[in-house]
Amino acid sequence: MAQHFRREVVPRLEAEQRAIEMDIGGVQEFHAAMLAESGALCQPPHRPRRL
Known part of the structure; x- marks a missing residue:
C-alpha cells in the first residue's frame, strides 16, 4: 500500500x-x-482624502 502510494500517487x-x-x-x-498597459503602475497610489 505504501509503495503504491509512493510510486503512483506522489x-x-x-x-x-x-x-x-x-x-x-x-x-x-x-x-x-494588464497593469502596465493601463498605466496604473505609472500613477501615484490612490489615497482617499480625509474628511
Whole structure:
C-alpha cells in the first residue's frame, strides 16, 4: 500500500502541484501586463482624502 502510494500517487500530486504553480505564474504575468498597459503602475497610489 505504501509503495503504491509512493510510486503512483506522489508523482501525480507533484505533477499537479507544478501545473498549478505554472498557472499561478501565468496569471501573475498577465496581471502585471494588464497593469502596465493601463498605466496604473505609472500613477501615484490612490489615497482617499480625509474628511
